[in-house]
Amino acid sequence: MLLIRNAKVYSPDFLGVxxxxxxxxKVCCIRERIDLEDCLPVEVIDGQxxxxxxxxxxxxxxxxxxGGEGGYRTRTPxxxxxxxxxxxxxxxxxxxGTDGVTRRMENLVAKAKGLKEEGVSCFIYTGSYDxxxxxxxxxxxxxxxxxxxxxxxxxxxxxxxxxxxxxFDELARILSDARVGGMLxxxxxxxxxxxxxxxxxxDLLEEIKEKTPLPTYHFVPTHMNRNPELxxxxxxxxxxxxxxxxxxxxxxxxxxxxxxxxxxxLRRMLDAGVPVExxxxxxxxxxxxxxxxxAGEMTGLQVGKMNSLFEEVKDAVVEENIPLETAVxxxxxxxxxxxxxxxxxxxxxxxxxxxxxxxxxxxxIRTVISLGQVMMRDGxxxxxxxxx
Numbered sequence: 132m133l134l135i136r137n138a139k140v141y142s143p144d145f146l147g148v149x150x151x152x153x154x155x156x157k158v159c160c161i162r163e164r165i166d167l168e169d170c171l172p173v174e175v176i177d178g179q180x181x182x183x184x185x186x187x188x189x190x191x192x193x194x195x196x197x198g199g200e201g202g203y204r205t206r207t208p209x210x211x212x213x214x215x216x217x218x219x220x221x222x223x224x225x226x227x228g229t230d231g232v233t234r235r236m237e238n239l240v241a242k243a244k245g246l247k248e249e250g251v252s253c254f255i256y257t258g259s260y261d262x263x264x265x266x267x268x269x270x271x272x273x274x275x276x277x278x279x280x281x282x283x284x285x286x287x288x289x290x291x292x293x294x295x296x297x298x299f300d301e302l303a304r305i306l307s308d309a310r311v312g313g314m315l316x317x318x319x320x321x322x323x324x325x326x327x328x329x330x331x332x333x334d335l336l337e338e339i340k341e342k343t344p345l346p347t348y349h350f351v352p353t354h355m356n357r358n359p360e361l362x363x364x365x366x367x368x369x370x371x372x373x374x375x376x377x378x379x380x381x382x383x384x385x386x387x388x389x390x391x392x393x394x395x396x397l398r399r400m401l402d403a404g405v406p407v408e409x410x411x412x413x414x415x416x417x418x419x420x421x422x423x424x425x426a427g428e429m430t431g432l433q434v435g436k437m438n439s440l441f442e443e444v445k446d447a448v449v450e451e452n453i454p455l456e457t458a459v460x461x462x463x464x465x466x467x468x469x470x471x472x473x474x475x476x477x478x479x480x481x482x483x484x485x486x487x488x489x490x491x492x493x494x495x496i497r498t499v500i501s502l503g504q505v506m507m508r509d510g511x512x513x514x515x516x517x518x519x
Contacts, residue, residue: 191378
């Protein structure tokens with residue numbers, strides 16, 4: 132049992148200074164004052180001078196590692212528990228990217244289950260860049276119904292020289308299977324779509340919306356801040372009811388090529404009239420971030436960082452003057468709604484006790500609680516990964 136005292140609570144709506152009582156892995160009570168120390172063996176955490184936020188949700192992470200575009204030695208390392216906790220992330224969605232051969236669904240399911248055993252929440256997409264989709268049990272619907280962790284499909288690559296160049300019919304069938312699989316399993320049925328630099332951009336997604344009865348809100352196109360042209364298309368796409376996801380991991384070579392910083396992307400989307408509920412951030416953590424020249428040869432490589440997720444939210448608050456209760460939605464409640472995780476993304480009674488306590492002034496992460504367990508306190512790791 133935990134009692135967090137005197138924190139400024141953002142649910143993400145601002146609730147004021149509150150005490151929050153946690154027991155059995157759930158948020159049990161939120162009040163102006165809760166007195167339990169005299170009658171219950173409760174651990175007290177002082178939240179004075181801090182903001183209390185919902186545990187962050189990262190909807191696109193290469194939990195097995197990614198890469199390999201420059202040969203075997205460029206395969207990136209898999210996700211560790213400490214990396215996740217330091218970033219304030221308590222719920223992660225794992226995916227496979229370019230390499231669907233040496234990283235397979237069997238590995239992805241096992242890694243997800245391992246992270247869950249270590250104390251966090253983990254879901255996955257079935258498949259990879261490849262079309263036809265390489266599933267575990269034979270098809271998308273079966274994976275969604277029979278594998279607890281599978282909540283959708285991805286990451287399906289379009290407009291990218293590493294993709295399988297899926298056709299209209301192929302992508303429409305994937306969307307249909309994900310939707311029906313979601314209906315039958317009570318899951319989100321997400322199709323996570325990797326957008327590359329190709330001129331095609333969102334053409335396939337928009338054509339499916341125009342020519343089929345399939346609701347395209349199941350699509351989550353990511354890397355939408357990759358270049359100015361794709362970003363501008365994304366504004367129209369989102370204003371017409373689509374979802375857009377921005378990648379927070381970046382480095383100089385990408386921004387030099389026109390990538391738009393996530394905090395600025397959020398500001399520009401909001402100014403353009405896009406509802407904040409249509410926008411999410413993801414880190415692409417542990418994924419490879421390769422740079423290719425005009426001949427398609429890799430000239431540089433970095434690794435996605437999960438801690439970039441909240442860094443961009445902080446920059447949205449500090450540099451773009453976006454209220455914290457608005458900015459933090461793109462890594463909490465918006466993801467929970469998109470992924471159909473009703474017990475995640477909000478601090479409210481009955482929800483999972485996934486909580487982040489951050490300094491009110493610097494917004495530096497101090498304490499992280501996952502499913503009611505203190506994973507990091509005052510910057511010190513209490514729980515580490517099995518082999519850390």
